[in-house]
Structure formats: structure tokens, C-alpha cells
Amino acid sequence: MENIIRAVVLSVVLVSSARAIPAPVQIQLVPQGQVEIRGAGGEWTRVSGRINLEPGQEVRTKDASAALITFSDGSKLALSPNAQFAVEKSDRQETTLKLGLGKLRAFFAGYMSSRLSVRTPTAVAAVRGTEFELSADSQGQSEVNVREGHLEVSDNQGRQAVVTSEETLRVTERGMERPQLVSLTDERAQQAARPLVVMAETGKDQTRTMVEELRNRELKANEAQLGKNIIDAFGRRVRLEEYLLRPAPNQFKLLFLSFRENRFDWGHLIETFKNPIPNDLSQLSSIFAGSFFSKTAPSNWITYMEFFATNTVDSIKETITFGDPTAIDFSGFGPSVGTRYYPATMDYKQIFSGPGVPGGTRTQFRLQHSWNNPNPGRITWQQDVVNNLGVLTPIFQAAMNPANAAEVAADGIETINLYGNPTIDFNTVTSFPSGKGKADFMSKTTYADNSWVSTRKILVSNEGNIFDFANPNADAFTKVGNYNVEIVVGSSMFQGRDIDVIIAPEILSQKKTGTTQPDAFSP
Amino acid sequence: MRQFALLLLLLLLAPDARATWSFLGDANLFLGQYYFDRSAGSLNGFTDLNFQQSKSFSPSSGFFISERSIYSGFKQVNELAGGGTLFQQSLDNSIGVKYIHRFEGGYSLKPRIGVRNQLFRETVDEDWTKGLYDFWRYETGITWERKTRLGLSIPWTYQLSYDAYYTNYTHFKSLAAQAAQLGAALGVAPNPGKKTLDTVTNQITYRSDFDLPGFTTLYGMYSLAWVTFVDQNIVNRQGQYLDSKRADTFQTLAMGVSKRLSDFNGIWRWDLGGIRPVPSLGVSVSNLDSNQNNFDTDPTRLKYIGGFFNYWETHFTPGIDLTSLKTQFNLRMVYDLGYRTFSGRLSQEASGAYRSDKLYQLTHSVFIEATYPIWGGLAFKLRGLWADSNANTDFERTYRYNFVSYNYFAGVAWRI
Numbered sequence: 001m002e003n004i005i006r007a008v009v010l011s012v013v014l015v016s017s018a019r020a021i022p023a024p025v026q027i028q029l030v031p032q033g034q035v036e037i038r039g040a041g042g043e044w045t046r047v048s049g050r051i052n053l054e055p056g057q058e059v060r061t062k063d064a065s066a067a068l069i070t071f072s073d074g075s076k077l078a079l080s081p082n083a084q085f086a087v088e089k090s091d092r093q094e095t096t097l098k099l100g101l102g103k104l105r106a107f108f109a110g111y112m113s114s115r116l117s118v119r120t121p122t123a124v125a126a127v128r129g130t131e132f133e134l135s136a137d138s139q140g141q142s143e144v145n146v147r148e149g150h151l152e153v154s155d156n157q158g159r160q161a162v163v164t165s166e167e168t169l170r171v172t173e174r175g176m177e178r179p180q181l182v183s184l185t186d187e188r189a190q191q192a193a194r195p196l197v198v199m200a201e202t203g204k205d206q207t208r209t210m211v212e213e214l215r216n217r218e219l220k221a222n223e224a225q226l227g228k229n230i231i232d233a234f235g236r237r238v239r240l241e242e243y244l245l246r247p248a249p250n251q252f253k254l255l256f257l258s259f260r261e262n263r264f265d266w267g268h269l270i271e272t273f274k275n276p277i278p279n280d281l282s283q284l285s286s287i288f289a290g291s292f293f294s295k296t297a298p299s300n301w302i303t304y305m306e307f308f309a310t311n312t313v314d315s316i317k318e319t320i321t322f323g324d325p326t327a328i329d330f331s332g333f334g335p336s337v338g339t340r341y342y343p344a345t346m347d348y349k350q351i352f353s354g355p356g357v358p359g360g361t362r363t364q365f366r367l368q369h370s371w372n373n374p375n376p377g378r379i380t381w382q383q384d385v386v387n388n389l390g391v392l393t394p395i396f397q398a399a400m401n402p403a404n405a406a407e408v409a410a411d412g413i414e415t416i417n418l419y420g421n422p423t424i425d426f427n428t429v430t431s432f433p434s435g436k437g438k439a440d441f442m443s444k445t446t447y448a449d450n451s452w453v454s455t456r457k458i459l460v461s462n463e464g465n466i467f468d469f470a471n472p473n474a475d476a477f478t479k480v481g482n483y484n485v486e487i488v489v490g491s492s493m494f495q496g497r498d499i500d501v502i503i504a505p506e507i508l509s510q511k512k513t514g515t516t517q518p519d520a521f522s523p
Numbered sequence: 524m525r526q527f528a529l530l531l532l533l534l535l536l537a538p539d540a541r542a543t544w545s546f547l548g549d550a551n552l553f554l555g556q557y558y559f560d561r562s563a564g565s566l567n568g569f570t571d572l573n574f575q576q577s578k579s580f581s582p583s584s585g586f587f588i589s590e591r592s593i594y595s596g597f598k599q600v601n602e603l604a605g606g607g608t609l610f611q612q613s614l615d616n617s618i619g620v621k622y623i624h625r626f627e628g629g630y631s632l633k634p635r636i637g638v639r640n641q642l643f644r645e646t647v648d649e650d651w652t653k654g655l656y657d658f659w660r661y662e663t664g665i666t667w668e669r670k671t672r673l674g675l676s677i678p679w680t681y682q683l684s685y686d687a688y689y690t691n692y693t694h695f696k697s698l699a700a701q702a703a704q705l706g707a708a709l710g711v712a713p714n715p716g717k718k719t720l721d722t723v724t725n726q727i728t729y730r731s732d733f734d735l736p737g738f739t740t741l742y743g744m745y746s747l748a749w750v751t752f753v754d755q756n757i758v759n760r761q762g763q764y765l766d767s768k769r770a771d772t773f774q775t776l777a778m779g780v781s782k783r784l785s786d787f788n789g790i791w792r793w794d795l796g797g798i799r800p801v802p803s804l805g806v807s808v809s810n811l812d813s814n815q816n817n818f819d820t821d822p823t824r825l826k827y828i829g830g831f832f833n834y835w836e837t838h839f840t841p842g843i844d845l846t847s848l849k850t851q852f853n854l855r856m857v858y859d860l861g862y863r864t865f866s867g868r869l870s871q872e873a874s875g876a877y878r879s880d881k882l883y884q885l886t887h888s889v890f891i892e893a894t895y896p897i898w899g900g901l902a903f904k905l906r907g908l909w910a911d912s913n914a915n916t917d918f919e920r921t922y923r924y925n926f927v928s929y930n931y932f933a934g935v936a937w938r939i
Contacts, residue, residue, distance in 0.1 A: 115786060115848075128738060150678075150734055152736055152737075152738070159675065159676070160676055160736045161675050161676045161677075161736075162676060162677060162678055162734045162735065162736055163678075164670075164678045164734060167678070176675070178672070178675055179672065179675075179678075181628070181629050181670065183627060184581075184582045184583050184625060184626075184627055185582075189582035190582060191579030191581070191582060191585060192579045192580070192581065192582055192583060192584050192585035192623045192624070192625055193545075193577040193578060193579045193585025193586055193587050193623050194545065194577070194579060194585075195545055195547050195577065197577075197623070198545075198547060198575050198577045198587045198589075199547065199575075201587070201621060201623070201633070202573075202575060202587075202589050204682065204730065205589075205619070205621070205635065207730075207744065208664075208684060208686060208726070208728050208730075208746065209662065209686070209688075211726065211728075211746045211748060211773070211775050212660075212662075212686070212688050212724055212726060212748065215724070215748065215750065215771075215773045215811070216658075216660075216690055216722070218811070219720050219722075220656055221922070222832065223720075225922040226817065229655075231646060235646060236646060237645060237646040237649060237655065239655065239698055240698075241697060241698040241699055241715075242820040243699060243713035243715070243762070243820065244761075244762030244818055244820045244825065245710075245713060245762070245763075246761060246762070246763070247710070252825075253710070254820055254822060255699075255710075255713065257698040257699065257701075257702050258698075259698050259701065261649070261653075264698075264701070264702070266698075266702055266705075268710070269822060271822070279760065279761055280760075280827075281761075281762070281825035281827075284822070284825055285822075285823050285824075285825075312705065462922070462923075
């Protein structure tokens with residue numbers, strides 16, 4: 001940036017230090033009738049054809065005669081009968097003309113025009129791209145009529161005025177009068193909707209409407225700022241909306257809606273607490289955290305969490321029910337851990353619904369933790385899955401005394417283990433559909449009854465790019481927080497459909513916290 | 524599109540329509556490429572067609588029709604922040620009619636009507652006319668103008684304008700409104716409104732233009748707009764949507780000056796054949812004030828932010844225009860420094876956690892355009908833009924506040 005500023009400053013400095021190199025501007029005289037010219041102090045000579053005019057030469061027109069003076073940029077100047085005119089100076093820097101007597105009408109549009117001035121005995125008019133008339137009479141009075149454009153007029157009293165379209169100005173030996181607008185009934189008045197006016201009006205209208213345009217464009221940016229408009233991993237636009245609802249004083253519901261062309265997926269996260277929750281919901285995270293492993297008895301805690309996602313036909317629901325926090329001795333995890341408050345029970349269920357699901361709804365997977373029940377002084381956890389008959393059946397159970405370091409080190413004592421049993425064991429296969437190095441992870445579990453459930457989790461940017469673990473330029477994991485999580489759930493029970501939602505990673509992290517087994521907790 | 528066709532037909536069939544029409548216009552056709560951070564977009568096109576037809580009845584009255592049509596295969600720089608290298612094509616058509624009635628003494632009254640349609644294709648699954656952000660804007664306005672002088676020397680034209688706009692996003696409805704059709708399955712439904720982007724804007728603008736001696740022009744403008752969102756409900760501290768509607772005020776104060784300096788012919792020993800420099804400077808301050816708030820629904824944050832959209836923004840825009848008198852080659856360079864500070868919006872960590880600082884954004888951009896006349900009104904043009912944005916926030920999951928982008932175009936321009 002500094003370089004750019006320096007470049008701009010430098011260019012301005014160069015402009016000021018520039019030097020002028022004189023060069024001629026081609027001016028031609030086209031006589032009509034009796035027109036004469038002379039050099040400085042020379043004799044008047046009649047001109048019959050087109051000739052070049054040089055600085056210092058004078059032109060005069062007689063009665064019933066006129067002259068056209070043309071410039072090399074296409075500008076033109078017409079001299080009236082009985083006019084006296086001179087080219088005083090002409091170089092690259094400036095062209096100065098003089099009207100001693102009579103009237104001229106000028107049309108200047110080219111690049112040279114704005115380096116040109118016309119003098120009369122009492123005024124100097126500097127041209128700024130203009131169509132104008134100038135007259136000088138024998139009493140030294142000059143009159144300027146600007147038809148279109150701008151003239152900068154100076155008088156011999158040192159005063160200066162910019163004269164614009166449809167203005168007229170009289171300059172006498174006493175100086176200039178105030179420029180006047182011509183009347184609309186005057187023959188010098190221009191048409192109301194002429195090109196210069198149209199250009200100016202169009203420009204001003206565009207400036208005003210640009211204010212509305214910018215404001216309107218901001219609305220679209222706001223949609224993106226609020227995370228409402230992103231691209232998914234498959235290049236499709238996804239519109240997202242999330243709403244917070246308060247169905248009960250001790251509950252909130254986060255509703256998330258996602259819409260693509262021809263499909264609508266939605267879901268919710270519900271959290272229910274033991275006691276009413278504060279209006280300032282930013283305090284919820286501390287209540288949530290206090291439900292697990294708190295050193296002191298929490299005053300409020302989570303009792304129920306539900307994650308639900310659907311494509312409006314099929315759905316997956318995960319529920320977790322929490323028992324009241326109970327003081328449990330966790331010193332088996334380390335002498336400094338001591339007694340902590342932990343939910344007495346946790347019951348996680350994964351439930352599928354839809355026309356292709358046997359019975360319309362079934363629980364496919366269940367994980368329970370329980371303190372003191374059925375094993376006193378131990379946490380018992382049990383995993384249930386559907387067996388070959390489609391019936392939810394225990395596949396694994398273990399118990400652990402969290403105060404006993406040996407049991408903790410052994411991950412508890414197994415009481416049921418049916419892994420490997422073909423009537424109930426399931427098989428999970430993982431893959432990277434977008435190739436290794438891409439944050440696109442798929443896990444497919446096939447159960448003993450041949451039903452399967454696949455979950456594909458993709459970290460995707462708001463532009464639809466899948467996070468590239470292998471790209472060292474992507475600022476690696478520091479920017480993972482800037483990616484969305486796209487979850488695509490498929491199942492043999494969904495009859496070829498899938499559920500495809502994009503959610504905030506925070507929803508996942510809370511759900512994970514609620515389902516992590518106690519041996520994985522780090523105090 | 525039918526509105527355009529009908530309006531054009533009525534105007535062309537007007538009595539004596541072909542008698543004294545004047546035509547103005549220009550067309551720009553470009554090819555180019557755009558880069559966002561390190562990513563390059565594909566080679567794509569940009570066209571901009573402008574036409575005006577005017578007809579005067581007398582020095583007192585006349586009217587003109589103006590049409591503009593822009594196709595862009597690029598994302599514009601002011602939209603970059605929202606979507607990185609998001610693929611985008613847009614088509615922007617507008618037509619308007621303005622009537623001019625002049626009175627003695629330099630007074631004028633200028634009513635106008637217009638309609639604008641903008642179409643977008645932003646994703647691979649979005650077709651023309653089906654874009655989520657396609658909109659129609661209907662506008663009308665009236666300008667009262669006085670041409671007078673400031674003292675003896677300075678011509679002064681001032682305008683007081685009233686404009687009204689109704690913007691209708693054809694396809695955009697809140698998802699909540701669409702989801703409400705699910706009924707009981709959805710449970711308790713929120714009510715943020717349905718057509719949440721549709722607005723009615725009433726705008727008043729005051730503008731003064733001065734022509735100062737020494738080939739200097741100066742303008743100043745103040746605009747105040749009241750924006751009513753026809754169906755966007757206010758969200759409160761508990762994340763609940765109220766019945767009251769969003770209403771914004773948007774005001775802008777802008778000033779600009781340009782001056783033609785003395786021509787120069789060379790730099791040291793380098794004869795450039797005569798260069799005309801015209802430096803310029805623009806300054807603007809704008810402010811958006813809204814009664815809408817925001818509730819961040821991420822479960823780990825659940826943060827209410829009042830006045831989420833409110834901001835102040837300033838721009839400082841110096842530029843220089845250099846024209847070769849010999850070849851008419853023109854080089855234009857504009858630098859823009861922008862600073863936006865949000866009144867309520869907070870800066871965030873990369874994880875999304877809120878900081879106590881208010882969010883601000885600093886932008887720099889440099890625009891360079893070179894034009895070389897080929898023949899008549901036809902010219903070859905090169906354009907380039909470099910833009911850099913920095914903000915004090917690191918959370919960019921959904922929106923890029925920090926980025927570098929640049930683009931270039933090459934093509935031809937034709938002026939009638």
C-alpha cells in the first residue's frame with residue numbers, strides 16, 4: 001500500500017516538475033467574400049482560398065463577407081461581416097486569439113479547446129469546451145453568449161467569472177457585469193433536453209440511485225454475514241436460517257432450516273434444564289459445562305438434549321436424557337481429581353423414522369451410563385444395537401469404579417461382550433470420498449439385519465471448498481473454525497433419499513460432549 | 524421484461540416520435556479475470572451498454588429515456604467479501620424516463636419514473652430468472668433545480684430531490700415462512716417475516732454543483748433515506764421475533780473536487796507530446812442506523828447484539844486523470860481508502876467467541892484504467908483493480924472481512 005501511495009505522490013510531483021515544449025497548432029482560414037489578412041505591421045492582402053494562419057497575423061472581413069477559421073482538433077470559429085480578428089499566440093501550451101471588432105461564433109470541443117483563450121479590448125475568455133458567441137464593438141464593449149459549456153472570462157479590472165450554458169455577460173471598460181441567464185423565450189435559449197443536459201442529468205440520477213443501490217447491496221452481504229447463504233460441497237447454494245425458540249422457561253430450541261433447489265432439510269436442537277434458564281442465554285454454556293465434572297453441586301443442569309434432522313420424509317433423532325448430578329469419587333483418574341458432580345444416568349438413543357423404516361420408527365443404537373445401577377459404587381455403561389432380527393439388543397456392557405485406578409486403567413470390567421457374534425455384531429467401514437487429505441469423512445455401518453446407516457461429514461467453506469488438510473497454504477487447522485460442517489446421512493431405510501444439513505460445528509461439539517463415555521472425560 | 528418492452532413501445536409510438544430525437548450512448552465490451560486471495564476465477568466477460576434518447580418540445584420542456592444493460596461474468600469487488608471465488612453471472616437492465624420542465628429564472632422541475640431488474644446466476648444449480656437474489660425495483664422521483672450564481676464569479680446549481688423506490692425480491696422468502704407450511708411437524712414456528720428483503724425507500728437529496736475559476740469543479744451532496752422493510756420483524760434480546768418491522772435510516776454526505784492543472788509536454792528529457800493532468804479528490808461519510816438486532820444462535824455463544832447493522836463509514840478517494848493531447852491516450856488512477864466502524868457488532872475470535880471490541884474494517888483499493896482511441900468513437904481499454912480489506916475479526920466462516928482481491932479487464936469501448 002505504501003508503494004501505491006508513493007506512486008500517486010510521485011506522479012503528482014512529476015506533473016509539477018514538467019517542462020513545456022512549444023509546438024504549433026494548425027489554424028486555417030476559409031474566406032467567404034471579401035476577407036483580408038496581414039502580418040505584424042504589414043499591408044492588408046485579400047485572400048481568395050484556404051490558407052494557414054500564423055501567430056501575429058490579423059484577419060478582417062468586409063461588408064457581406066465572412067470567414068471560417070478551423071483548428072487541427074476540429075474546432076471551428078465563424079467571423080461575422082466587419083470583424084477584426086488576430087492569432088496572437090499559438091504553441092502547445094496555449095493559443096490566444098483576439099477579436100478587435102465584430103462578432104464571432106465559436107464551437108470548441110477538441111482537446112486544444114481548453115488551452116485556448118479569446119481576447120477582446122475589454123475581456124479575456126478562456127475556453128472550457130464550449131459553443132459561444134463573442135462580440136466587440138467600437139466603444140470597447142464586449143458581449144459573451146455561451147450557448148453550451150463553460151467560459152472563464154476576465155476583465156481589465158482583474159475580475160473573473162465562469163460563464164456557463166445560456167448565460168450572457170457584458171464587459172465594458174469599467175469591468176464586467178453580473179452574468180445573466182437568457183430568457184427561455186430568447187432565441188439563444190437552448191432546447192430543454194439537449195445532449196449535455198441529458199448526460200448531466202443521467203450522471204446525477206445515477207449518483208442518487210447509487211445510494212439506494214449500495215444500501216440494497218448491503219442486504220445481500222448481511223445475509224452472508226449472518227451465515228444465511230453459503231455453497232455446499234457439491235456446488236449447490238444452501239440457504240440457512242437458524243432460530244432460537246423458548247418453548248418453556250427451562251428449555252430452548254434451536255431450529256435450523258436449510259434449503260436448496262428442490263429440497264428442504266431442517267432440524268432442531270432442544271436443550272432442557274432442571275430449572276428455568278436466564279434470559280441472557282450466553283450464560284447457558286456455563287450451566288451446560290457445570291452439568292459435568294463440577295467440583296461443587298450445580299444449581300442448574302441439563303436434563304435432556306435432542307438433535308433432530310429430516311428431509312421432511314425421513315428423519316434421524318438423537319436424544320440424551322440426563323439424571324441429576326451426583327457426587328462421585330473420580331480419584332481413580334488421579335489423586336487431584338477427587339469428588340465431582342456427574343449425571344447419575346445418561347441415556348443416548350439414535351432413532352430413525354420414515355416410510356422405509358420397519359414399523360415407521362425404530363431405535364437403531366443406544367448407549368446408557370448409570371451410576372450405582374445395576375452395579376453399586378460403579379458406573380455401568382451399556383451399548384445396544386439392532387440384531388439380525390431388527391431388535392435392539394445389548395452388545396456390550398462394562399462397569400467401572402471411578403475411584404479405583406486399576407479399574408480405570410483397564411477401562412472397566414466387561415460384563416457383556418458380543419462383538420464378533422454374527423447375529424448382532426455390526427461392521428463399520430470408513431472412507432474419504434474426496435480423497436485423502438480432504439476433510440470429507442464417511443462412515444458406513446452395516447448392522448446384522450443388513451440395514452445400514454452412513455454418515456458423511458464434510459468441512460466446507462462458505463464458497464463450497466472442502467477443507468484441504470494437505471494444503472499448507474490454507475493456514476491448516478487454525479482456520480478450521482471458519483468452516484461449516486455438512487452432514488449427509490444416508491440409510492438403507494431411506495429408500496434412496498438422504499438427509500443433507502449444514503450446521504454450526506458447535507452443535508456437533510455439544511452433542512459429542514453429551515455422548516462421550518465417562519472414561520474419555522478429562523477432568 | 525414485459526414492463527421494459529411495454530414502456531419502450533409506448534414511447535416509440537408517441538406522436539412525432541421520430542422527428543427530433545437525439546441519441547447518446549456508449550458500449551463497453553471486456554474480457555478479463557478475477558483473483559480472490561490466491562485463487563483465480565476463469566476468464567470471463569463484462570459488457571456495459573448505455574443509451575439515451577432525448578426529445579425537446581421547446582426550451583421549456585422535453586424528456587429523455589435512458590436504458591442501461593450490464594452483463595457481468597465477474598463478481599464485483601464490492602460483493603467479493605460475501606463469497607470469495609463464488610461463481611457469479613449477473614444481468615442488470617434498467618429503463619427510465621425523465622421529463623424536464625424549465626421556468627424563467629433558472630428554475631426547473633424534473634419528474635422521473637424507472638424500473639430496474641437484476642438477475643443473478645451464482646451457483647451451478649441456479650438458472651437465469653430463477654436466482655435467489657433476482658429483484659425488480661420500481662422507482663419514481665422529482666427534482667427541483669435552481670441554476671444561479673454564488674457572487675459574480677461562480678455558477679451554482681442546486682437540486683433538491685425526492686425519490687421513492689420499491690424493491691421486490693421475486694424469489695426470496697424467509698425459510699421460516701416456507702417451513703411454516705410443515706405445520707405441526709415443525710413445532711413452535713418462529714415468525715421473522717416472509718419477504719424479509721423487500722423494502723420501500725423514501726429518499727431526499729440535496730446537491731450543489733459549483734464551477735470555480737481555474738478550471739475547478741466542486742460538488743457537495745447530502746442524502747437521507749428512510750427504509751421500511753415491508754415484512755421483516757424485529758428480533759429481541761431473547762431471540763424472539765416481535766410484530767414490529769425493521770426500519771433503517773441511511774444518510775450520506777459526499778463532496779468532490781477536480782481541477783485541471785497546466786498541461787505539460789515532457790518529464791525531464793522524455794517528450795510525451797503534451798499531457799493534461801486533472802487531479803481529483805472525493806470524500807464521503809455515511810451512516811446506517813437500524814432498529815434491527817441480531818441473535819447469534821450458535822449454542823455455545825447465544826449472543827444478542829443490539830444495533831447489529833449500524834455503522835459509520837468514511838471514504839477518502841484521491842485520483843488523477845492524465846490525457847495525452849497528441850494521441851488522446853488517457854490514464855486514470857483512483858485510490859480509495861475506506862473505514863467502516865460498526866456501532867454494535869463485535870469482533871470475534873476465529874472460533875467465533877466474542878471479543879469486547881467493536882468490529883471495524885479498513886479497505887484500500889486502487890483502480891487504473893487506460894484508454895487508447897482507435898478510430899472515431901472506438902477505443903481500446905485496459906482496466907485493473909486491486910483491493911485489500913482488513914478487519915479486527917478472525918471469525919470468517921460465513922463472511923470474509925479480511926481478503927486481497929484483484930482483477931483485470933481488456934476490451935473496447937464505443938461512444939456514439
